[in-house]
Amino acid sequence: MDSILHTINAPIFAPSRVGESVATHCPYCAMQCGMMIESKNDLPVVTPNQSFPVNNGSLCIKGWTSAELLNHPERLREPLARNAKGKLVPVSWDDALQRIAVRFTEIQIEHGHDAAALFGSGALTNEKTYVLGKFARIALGTANIDYNGRFCMSSAAAASNKAFGIDRGLPFPVADIAKAEVILMVGSNSAETMPPLMQYFEQQRANGGKLIVIDPRQSATAANATLHLKLTPGSDAALANGILHILIRDGLIDSEYIQSRTQDFERVKGIVATYWPEQVERITGVREALLVQAAHLLGRAKSAMILTGRGTEQQAQGVNNLLSYINIALATGRVGRPFSGYGTLTGQGNGQGGREHGQKADQLPGYRSINDPAAREYMAAVWGVDANELPKAGKSAYELLNALGSEIKALLVMGSNVVVSAPNATHIKSRLKKLDFLAVADFFLSETAELADVVLPAAQWAEEEGTMTNLEGRVILRERAVEPPAGVKTDLEILCELGKRLGRESLFAYESPREVFEEFRVATKGGLADYSGITYEKITKQQGVFWPCNEANPNGTPRMFTEKFATPNGRARFHAIRHLSPAEEPDAYYPFYLTTGRVLSHYQSGTQTRRVAKLVEMNAEPCAEIHPAIARRLGLSDGAKIWLQTRRDAAQFKIKITPTIREDTVFVPFHWGGAQAINRLTNAALDPISRMPEFKICAVRIVRSQTSIES
């Protein structure tokens, strides 16, 4: 049976590739580990690319098993659409695409251009991101396009833009980590979320370096740290201000650097003066002695880095949290110095490129602002349209989803499973059901695709060519190794076909991703994220090219800020920040903090990894991490079932008793759908600047499972 299935489903190696081992990159996270793919017994198999400098021959278990999905029996192989009885049934491509074009047009005629919306993804290649943004602005003429990166990178992006005038996640290559004397890791559990990155931390430790981790859990990453500050969830800004207070008090700041390379320090000094260590201990739960130790390690090191992850970013004050950590990096004179500085660890495969090229509501390619008249003129000229035709900024991701069924009547989702991954997901699911028309392009029938009127089967990573920008800002090339199964189209083909049906044939007549890339280079020229000097050939030759890459920097820019910042006067900006409480705090009825995140074996909403047997074996369902003292108090043993209840919804989970979590906190991973989707419980409070939802904190109640509960 197995072998018959394999024969039916076996992907066909692209004709020119038979017998070859093709260099490509992992379909999942922002490490974009280099891998080789080849055909063994007619099945695609991946192995690490030993010569790619970022992962240096290592892969995590998700990467090792990624090729299994290419010929997975549940893969979508033909378009689906609702029949008269409301059931999803196979239809032809012509029928599926025509239904989308017709319904979008009808809805826009009746309700206006902005009633049709697009939801994109940091999983898409730069070429797809670029065409999706162009499709929104000139095929549909809608302001409403946003993407899942809003749930991921938006707070870090906003903070970097404010402080440095530009947003490149890491302004240095990951290899620099090995040479930093001290590293402060804030709310990142890269031991589970980017295992191959840990080789640089191991080298750093072997070189005598120190690691300080700030996380409410003793995560796998914190377990190896020199110091672990197990802070109260949501208290990062107080903690950072407290550390800066001690640095100033103990004379460990770099006045010369502050004077020559930054501005606005005096206001910060005034505010952090009020963050007395004993008061910070009360807010954060971190002992004063530990705060002092961390400050002294950071302040006295020859080189120091501050790296942040989603723990401190996915909060309603995420931008402020990051600005307060950036203040430390600037005050100690680190940014732009060797083996030092501030960086965020970007999450999705193309989380970096995905936030630069126009699928964000307020943005045009090259990190241009859609509100900037000169940027509008430039892009209109590249696209051959009138600048007045381009819409203005639209709604951010959560606000867009929250407007479904009211202002927005039709939606196309490409690369996201919002029913599982959006906050307050029960509400978002009900909004999706209120739409007049939903189309989803995916590889599998995800929980979101299940609700669609039309589902389009998309090609996977190894079946199409395209560039991605990894967490270092290094642009890499995924080559095409296998043919998509018959009946499957690439996202680019889908967008071009729809563009044609919407009357914009000449503007969406691309023959290949490479042709898109040539237009895209022109589109980014002169922008902050300038890719104009990058070619597919240069990427292959240099093992990736760091943006900006243009006439002034023809080989790219591995390290930024060495001379100046991207602000108008070239100086970095301090921001005076006061700590604010999370949107929802524990109280007598909901006495615990609920925080959410990831486990090693699963990726995001789980559409892909929940279909790989080995990964399911590692984690078959989400477990709620609870401290032994709480389990004792509630009379619960390991593996017992509990209800978790928040102000939005309730769901049942098995518990995992572990001393690594704080007594006041429960942690649940978000990779599962249906009854076990933790996002049914999370709070959609948004950061006022980035519009990032507060995935990391809400108030929760634990109820023993025998008790029945209204959900």
Ligand SMILES: Nc1nc2c(c(=O)[nH]1)N[C@H]1C(S)=C(S)[C@@H](COP(=O)(O)OP(=O)(O)OC[C@H]3O[C@@H](n4cnc5c(=O)[nH]c(N)nc54)[C@H](O)[C@@H]3O)O[C@H]1N2
């Ligand atoms: N295995 C796996 N790897 C992945 C992914 C995946 O889904 N699975 N997704 C990729 C993507 S898109 C992303 S964005 C990255 C995310 O990578 P990470 O940021 O490493 O992942 P998270 O688990 O979301 O959060 C990290 C930590 O934040 C902590 N935290 C919670 N609340 C707070 C707080 O108030 N303050 C601080 N300082 N910390 C807090 C949590 O305890 C957790 O250990 O991973 C990428 N890699």
Ligand SMILES: Nc1nc2c(c(=O)[nH]1)N[C@H]1C(S)=C(S)[C@@H](COP(=O)(O)OP(=O)(O)OC[C@H]3O[C@@H](n4cnc5c(=O)[nH]c(N)nc54)[C@H](O)[C@@H]3O)O[C@H]1N2
């Ligand atoms: N509670 C909680 N919720 C969270 C987070 C958290 O920490 N806690 N983290 C947030 C973060 S950081 C992120 S990045 C989001 C991610 O959450 P999602 O946006 O849901 O991301 P994925 O699960 O990667 O969804 C990708 C979907 O698109 C499909 N897909 C993948 N690549 C492509 C492609 O190239 N083309 C097409 N057409 N389809 C593709 C996959 O099969 C999958 O169904 O979740 C957010 N939600």
Ligand code: SF4
């Ligand atoms: S670390 Fe990320 S890119 Fe590397 S193999 Fe794992 S999932 Fe893939």
Ligand SMILES: [Mo]
């Ligand atoms: Mo993410």
